[in-house]
Amino acid sequence: MTEPPVETSVRVSTLELFFDLVVVFTIMQLTDSLADHLGWAALGETVLMLALIWWMYSGYAWLTNAMAPSSTYRRTLLLVGMAGFLIIALAIPGSFGAKGWAFGVGYLLVTLAHSVLFLHSAGASAVRAAVGFAPLNLVSAGLVLAGGLLPSSSRAIWWGAALVVQFVIPFLRRLGGVSLIAGHFVERHGLIMIIVIGESIVSIGLGFAGVSLDGASILLALLGLGVAYYFWWAYFAGDEERSTAALAGITDPVRRAWIAIWAFGHAHFPMVIGIVLFSAGIKEAIPAAFDPLAWSAAAALAAGAALFLVGHAVFLLILGIRHGVPHRLMAAVLILPTVFIGRIDATAQVLAILAIMSVGLIIEDLPELIRSRSTNLHTFGR
Structure with missing residues (x-):
């Protein structure tokens, strides 16, 4: 069997991390706006705006994976992109009102x-790949701008x-033209996720x-911190290394691109x-403490987790990693009914x-811990 080629290790640059901080500010704005108007309409608007933002963030993750921001020209254009995301963030509170035009202008930028x-x-x-998808991205941005002006x-x-x-862009254009460095790609998404998880801590502070x-x-704040910690555990405790290995092990560039997209x-x-x-x-729960939560806040806590x-x-399933999948799905099923606990006591629901x-x-990690302990005891005994 032929071993897959060893990929060059490329670390995420500090400029990329700086870029991600601006993007996360847009997500924080979405969170604050949703918390202020918790309901189906606000949720639909939040999901729609975040989907648009996430698409272009993903586009920049692909971009810096293929092109290091190593020149003044490249860094300047990345700064232009950051400026666009900042305009989007500032427009979010009124994006479905008088500030829709600013959201559209920022998105076009x-x-x-x-x-x-x-x-x-x-x-x-x-x-060559960009010649195919760039015009369609611009069509999409034009629709966003038109919607903001109308x-x-x-x-x-x-x-x-x-x-x-x-x-539909990936289905209309042949994938694989953009080389994908697995380690850099996984690290980039891991960094954005740790910053987004940190946003839940910020929301606890804002709730005060x-x-x-x-x-x-x-x-209640400490319990919220505990939930954020288990967000981190679920994503980073071993699975980041497994996902890097899984993505790097896909040698067909087209299949690797599809797996990366999904x-x-x-x-x-x-x-x-x-x-x-x-x-x-959690921002809405902090003032409630041991009081009942509104249906919207209790549902946000349960549905979010x-x-x-x-x-x-x-x-994990898309990457072919089955470790931990049943535990996550079972936990999700058990969490949903906690909305009824929140209707009685906010702290009890978060607990x-x-x-x-x-x-x-x-429980997911117990078999690995037992194997590790047995190995250590066997080695010590020898």
């Missing part, structure tokens, strides 16, 4: 910078059409605005939405979510 960089700075094969009553239709264009610091609120693009999206939902819920676990389980996640993930 992000897309233009991405297209120019791909067409003028990437390798020959990447440029009356808000039709905005969701225009932005939904832009999302449809984005979804105007709230007295007492034992009840501190307890695993790191589509499957990561529900994880991010899940964290946004949980963060919005469950959606994250389901998204990660799907991510229940934390208990379910911790037990599920600890």
